[in-house]
Amino acid sequence: MPQDDSSNSMRTSPDEATSTVTGGTVGRRKFITGAGVAAGSLAATAYLSPSLLTGTAGASSLPATNLLNAPVRAAKVTKPSNNILVVLYLRGGFDGLSALAPISEPAYYAQRPTIAVPAASALSINSDWGLHPALAQIKAMHTAGKAAFVPAAGASFVNRSHFSAQALTEIAVGATTTFSSGWLARYLSSTTGTSESPLRAFGAGAVVPDALAGSFAPSTSSLAALSLQVGGNFAGDGASVTQTLNRMYRSVSNPLLKAQALSAIQTLNTVGSTLATAVPPKNLSTGLGASLFQIAKLINSGFPVEVATADLANFDFHAAMGSATNTKGGQYALLAQMDAAIGAFFGYLGTNASRVTLVTMSEFGRRIAENSSGGTDHGHATTMMVLGGGVNSGVKGTWPGLTNTIDGDVIVANDYRTVLAEVIAKRMRPVNMDTVFPGFSVPSYTGVMA
Amino acid sequence: MAGQPPLLKFEDFRTELDRFLQKFGAGGNNANNGQNGNRYNEDDDPYTGRRKGHATIPKGDFAVLHVARRLTFGATPSLVAEISSKGIPAWIDEQLNPSSIDDSAMDAILANFPGIDLTAAQLKLSAVRGEVTQNLAAATMARAVWSERQLHELMVDFWTNHFNVDANIGLVKPLKPADDLTAIRANTLGKFADILMAVTQSPSMLTFLNNAQSRADGAHVPNENHARELMELHTVGVASGYTEDDVAKVAHILSGWTFAKNGTFTFDPKKHDLGPAVDGSPILGWNRNGQTGVGAGESFINHLARHPDTANKIAFKLCIRFIGDYVSPSDSIVATVADAFLANDTQIAPTLRVLFQSTDFKASAGLKARRPFEFVAGTLRAAAVTFDATQVMSFKNMVNSRLDGLGQPLFAWTFPNGYADADYKWVTAGSLLDRWNFARKVAVDGLALSMFDIEQILGTPAPTRVGAVIAKLANAVLSEPLDPAVYGYILNATDLDADMRWQPWYDARPLLAYILQSPQNQIR
Numbered sequence: 012m013p014q015d016d017s018s019n020s021m022r023t024s025p026d027e028a029t030s031t032v033t034g035g036t037v038g039r040r041k042f043i044t045g046a047g048v049a050a051g052s053l054a055a056t057a058y059l060s061p062s063l064l065t066g067t068a069g070a071s072s073l074p075a076t077n078l079l080n081a082p083v084r085a086a087k088v089t090k091p092s093n094n095i096l097v098v099l100y101l102r103g104g105f106d107g108l109s110a111l112a113p114i115s116e117p118a119y120y121a122q123r124p125t126i127a128v129p130a131a132s133a134l135s136i137n138s139d140w141g142l143h144p145a146l147a148q149i150k151a152m153h154t155a156g157k158a159a160f161v162p163a164a165g166a167s168f169v170n171r172s173h174f175s176a177q178a179l180t181e182i183a184v185g186a187t188t189t190f191s192s193g194w195l196a197r198y199l200s201s202t203t204g205t206s207e208s209p210l211r212a213f214g215a216g217a218v219v220p221d222a223l224a225g226s227f228a229p230s231t232s233s234l235a236a237l238s239l240q241v242g243g244n245f246a247g248d249g250a251s252v253t254q255t256l257n258r259m260y261r262s263v264s265n266p267l268l269k270a271q272a273l274s275a276i277q278t279l280n281t282v283g284s285t286l287a288t289a290v291p292p293k294n295l296s297t298g299l300g301a302s303l304f305q306i307a308k309l310i311n312s313g314f315p316v317e318v319a320t321a322d323l324a325n326f327d328f329h330a331a332m333g334s335a336t337n338t339k340g341g342q343y344a345l346l347a348q349m350d351a352a353i354g355a356f357f358g359y360l361g362t363n364a365s366r367v368t369l370v371t372m373s374e375f376g377r378r379i380a381e382n383s384s385g386g387t388d389h390g391h392a393t394t395m396m397v398l399g400g401g402v403n404s405g406v407k408g409t410w411p412g413l414t415n416t417i418d419g420d421v422i423v424a425n426d427y428r429t430v431l432a433e434v435i436a437k438r439m440r441p442v443n444m445d446t447v448f449p450g451f452s453v454p455s456y457t458g459v460m461a
Numbered sequence: 462m463a464g465q466p467p468l469l470k471f472e473d474f475r476t477e478l479d480r481f482l483q484k485f486g487a488g489g490n491n492a493n494n495g496q497n498g499n500r501y502n503e504d505d506d507p508y509t510g511r512r513k514g515h516a517t518i519p520k521g522d523f524a525v526l527h528v529a530r531r532l533t534f535g536a537t538p539s540l541v542a543e544i545s546s547k548g549i550p551a552w553i554d555e556q557l558n559p560s561s562i563d564d565s566a567m568d569a570i571l572a573n574f575p576g577i578d579l580t581a582a583q584l585k586l587s588a589v590r591g592e593v594t595q596n597l598a599a600a601t602m603a604r605a606v607w608s609e610r611q612l613h614e615l616m617v618d619f620w621t622n623h624f625n626v627d628a629n630i631g632l633v634k635p636l637k638p639a640d641d642l643t644a645i646r647a648n649t650l651g652k653f654a655d656i657l658m659a660v661t662q663s664p665s666m667l668t669f670l671n672n673a674q675s676r677a678d679g680a681h682v683p684n685e686n687h688a689r690e691l692m693e694l695h696t697v698g699v700a701s702g703y704t705e706d707d708v709a710k711v712a713h714i715l716s717g718w719t720f721a722k723n724g725t726f727t728f729d730p731k732k733h734d735l736g737p738a739v740d741g742s743p744i745l746g747w748n749r750n751g752q753t754g755v756g757a758g759e760s761f762i763n764h765l766a767r768h769p770d771t772a773n774k775i776a777f778k779l780c781i782r783f784i785g786d787y788v789s790p791s792d793s794i795v796a797t798v799a800d801a802f803l804a805n806d807t808q809i810a811p812t813l814r815v816l817f818q819s820t821d822f823k824a825s826a827g828l829k830a831r832r833p834f835e836f837v838a839g840t841l842r843a844a845a846v847t848f849d850a851t852q853v854m855s856f857k858n859m860v861n862s863r864l865d866g867l868g869q870p871l872f873a874w875t876f877p878n879g880y881a882d883a884d885y886k887w888v889t890a891g892s893l894l895d896r897w898n899f900a901r902k903v904a905v906d907g908l909a910l911s912m913f914d915i916e917q918i919l920g921t922p923a924p925t926r927v928g929a930v931i932a933k934l935a936n937a938v939l940s941e942p943l944d945p946a947v948y949g950y951i952l953n954a955t956d957l958d959a960d961m962r963w964q965p966w967y968d969a970r971p972l973l974a975y976i977l978q979s980p981q982n983q984i985r
Binding site: 224238260 | 670671674675676677680681682683684685686689693694699705827830866867868869875876878881884885886887888889890891892893894895897898944946947950951953954975978979980983984
C-alpha cells in the first residue's frame with residue numbers, strides 16, 4: 012500500500028536533531044551545575060532519571076531531566092494506516108510435519124512411530140491436514156479465516172546446515188554465498204520515501220537478524236533500551252547529551268558506526284516519552300511473547316512500524332521431541348509457547364490486528380523419519396504459516412507427498428520467496444520484486460493472501 | 462575464498478551507508494566535513510596546543526596502540542607503556558607463552574567465583590550448582606578485565622565460540638566448567654588437534670550435540686547432530702564436499718562416544734556400530750584402514766584437524782577475528798596463516814605469530830568494532846575499575862544482566878556456531894543506545910560497585926584547567942588523545958572554556974561519561 016509521507020506528522024526530519032545545535036557558545040546547555048558538591052564526595056550519588064519509557068522513577072530524588080522534551084512530536088501523531096509485516100523466524104529447523112500433520116498419509120505414521128500427531132488428536136484443518144494439539148490459538152485464527160499454511164515450503168537448494176541455511180534464507184539471493192544485504196533491508200531501501208521514521212522497521216532482539224542486515228532499523232531486546240540515561244545533579248539537560256552524542260558520531264570516519272549512531276539518535280528523538288507504561292498481558296512477558304509485545308507496543312503507540320522481526324529458537328529437536336499429546340514434551344511445549352504468544356499478540360493488537368500479517372519461516376524442516384533418540388535430524392522442506400490481516404485461510408501451495416522425497420526429506424515444492432513475495436505484493440508498498448529477491452522470478456502465488 | 466559462510470562485505474554495504482548518511486546530511490564516508498554547523502574550529506582547540514597554557518598530549522605509537530587494542534580486551538596507558546618498553550614482538554612472544562606471565566592476582570580474584578573449577582560430579586554435591594554458569598560468566602569477564610594473560614583470554618573466547626555449547630541448558634550446565642578448564646583453557650594456545658580431540662570427547666559437547674545418547678547398535682539410527690557439526694563448524698566446513706552419506710558414516714563412527722557418571726569420556730562399545738562406515742571407503746581423504754572402536758573415531762578426528770580445509774577455516778576465522786570483517790581477509794593472508802597452521806602441526810601460537818607479523822594485521826588498525834563482551838570489558842579496563850571482593854554479587858549481576866541486554870550473555874548462545882564475529886551484527890542503533898547508557902553508568906556511579914576512582918585517574922596534582930582535565934581523562938581512558946573534533950564537542954557541552962580554571966566543585970564524571978561514550982571507545 013503506498014504511503015503518503017506527508018500524512019505522517021510524527022516523523023522527525025533528518026536534521027531535526029541538529030537544528031538546535033550551534034557550533035559556538037550560543038545555546039550551550041549548562042553542564043556543570045553542581046556547585047557545592049565537593050570533588051571528594053562523588054562516589055555514591057544515585058543518578059538514574061525516570062525511565063523515559065516506563066515512567067518509573069529511579070533512585071534519585073534529584074530533579075530529573077527529560078532529554079527528549081524538545082524534539083518529541085508524539086502529541087501530534089496521526090494514526091498510521093499502513094499494513095505491517097512481522098517475520099517470525101523459527102530457528103533450529105522447524106518441523107512442519109509436527110505443526111501441520113499430513114494425517115491422511117500412512118507414510119507419516121509408519122516413519123514416525125512415537126512422535127507423529129495422531130489423527131484423532133489433531134486440530135482438524137481438513138481431511139488431509141491437522142494442526143498439532145499445542146496450536147489452539149492458531150487453529151482459532153484458522154477458524155476465523157485468518158490462517159494459511161504452506162507445507163513443503165523452503166529454499167530450493169538443499170542445505171542442511173543451520174547457519175548457512177539461515178543466512179541464505181534471510182539474505183535471500185539464492186544459494187550463492189556472495190554477500191547481499193537482507194531481503195527486508197532491500198525492501199525497505201527500495202521503497203524508502205524522502206523521510207521515514209527510523210522505526211519503520213524494528214528488530215525485536217538484541218542482535219540484528221540477517222534479513223535486516225544493511226538497514227538501519229533499531230534492533231533491541233527491550234524497548235526500555237530506547238531511552239538514554241541522563242540526570243543527576245551535574246548533568247546538562249538531555250538535549251545536550253543527545254546533541255553531543257550526535258556531533259561526536261557525525262564526525263566518525265567508520266560509516267557503520269556513524270550511520271547506526273545517527274539512527275539511534277533519531278530513534279530517541281522519535282520515541283521520546285510516548286510509550287506509555289504497559290504491563291504485558293499473559294503470554295507476552297517472556298521469550299517470544301516479550302518480543303512480540305515490543306512490536307505490538309510500538310504499533311499500538313502509533314509508530315509507523317511497517318516491518319518487524321522476531322525469533323524463536325530451539326526447534327532443533329534431534330532428540331526427545333516427545334509425543335504430540337504429551338504436554339510436557341519438548342516439541343509440544345515449544346509449539347505451545349509459540350502459539351500462546353502469537354494468540355496473545357493479535358489479541359493485544361486489538362483493532363490494529365487487521366493491519367498486521369505475521370509470517371513464519373525456518374531454515375529447513377526435519378527428516379520425515381524419526382531417529383533413535385526420539386527426535387528428527389535436519390531435513391529439507393518445512394511449513395510456513397501466514398497469520399492475521401489479509402490472509403486467505405487454508406492449506407496452500409503444492410504438496411508433493413511423503414513418498415516422493417529427497418534423502419528421506421520432504422521436497423521443497425513451494426519456494427519460500429513465493430510466499431513472502433505474495434504478502435509484500437498484496438499488503439505492502441509497491442516494490443520491484445526483483446530488487447527484494449534478485450534473480451528469482453516469482454511463479455504464480457500460492458494464494459495465502461486474499 | 463570459496464566455501465566460507467556469507468559475510469557482509471563492506472564494499473557492498475557502502476552504497477547503502479552513503480545513501481543513509483546523505484539523507485541525514487552527515488556526509489558520506491568522510492569524517493566530519495563541516496556540514497550542519499558542526500564544524501569544529503581548530504583555531505580554538507587547546508588540544509592541538511595552538512593556544513598557550515593547555516595540555517598537549519603527544520601522539521602515542523600507533524602500532525603499539527593497535528596491538529594493545531586488538532590483542533587484548535582493551536588498551537590501558539600502562540599496557541601501552543609496557544608494550545612500548547618491551548617492544549611489540551617480545552610482548553607478543555610473552556603473551557603467546559602465558560605461563561611465563563605472573564597472574565597470581567587474577568587467581569586470587571577467581572576464588573570469588575565458586576564452582577568454576579569443579580567437575581560435574583563435584584558440582585552435583587555443591588550448593589553453587591544452579592548458579593555455576595553465571596559464576597563462570599562473571600569469572601570470564603573478570604579474567605578479561607584483570608588477567609595479565611590478555612591474548613590467552615582473547616583466544617579462550619575465540620575457542621569458546623568456535624566450540625560453543627549453551628551452558629544454560631540444564632544438562633550442559635554442570636559439564637561446562639570442566640570443558641572450559643580442561644578442554645579449552647588447557648589447549649588454548651597449544652595444538653588445534655588437541656583442543657579438537659578434547660572438545661569432541663568433552664561431556665558438555667557430547668551432551669549439547671546429542672552424541673552422548675546416540676546409539677547405532679541393532680536397529681538404532683545414530684543421531685547425526687555431532688557428526689555434522691564436527692565437520693561443518695569445528696573443522697572442514699560444508700564446502701569441503703562431504704556428503705549426506707558421509708555424515709551418516711561419521712555418526713556411526715562416533716556412536717558409543719559418551720561419558721561416565723563421574724563426567725569423564727568413555728566409549729561404550731554396546732552402543733557402537735560402524736554401520737555404512739564399515740565399507741572403508743574414504744571420508745574426506747581419511748581411510749579407516751581396519752581401525753575399529755574408539756580408535757577409528759580418534760583417527761578420523763586427527764585427520765580432520767590436519768585437513769587443509771580445516772586449516773583454511775581456522776585461518777579465515779582468525780583473520781576475521783584479528784584483522785577485520787568489513788572486507789573479507791585477502792586470500793593470500795588466509796593462505797599464509799593456513800600454511801603456518803599446517804607447517805606447525807596445528808600449533809596455535811606460531812600460527813598466530815605469523816598472523817600478527819603480517820602487513821594485513823598491521824594495516825587493520827581501527828577497522829574492527831568491539832562486540833558487547835569486549836565493550837564492557839574494555840570499558841571497565843579503561844575506567845581503571847578495580848576488583849572489590851565485597852561487591853562480588855553486584856559484579857556478577859552486572860556482568861550477566863548487562864551482557865544479556867546487549868545480546869551477548871556468555872556461555873548462553875543457543876547455537877553451536879558461537880557468537881557472530883561481524884561488526885554489522887553488533888553495531889546497531891539499539892546496541893549503541895545500550896552502550897551509551899552503560900558508559901554513563903560506569904562513569905557516574907561505577908556501576909554502584911564502589912570500584913572506580915576518578916580522582917586516581919586525574920592524578921596528583923590534578924590538572925588545573927578544564928581543557929586539561931578533559932585531555933587527561935581521555936588519555937587515561939582511550940590510551941590516546943581524543944579526536945580533536947570530539948574533544949571540541951565535549952568542551953562545548955560543558956558551557957566552559959578550555960582555559961578556565963577547574964574548580965573543586967566541578968564534577969568530572971559527565972566528562973568521563975562522554976569519553977566512554979565516544980566513538981573511540983567502540984574501536985577494538
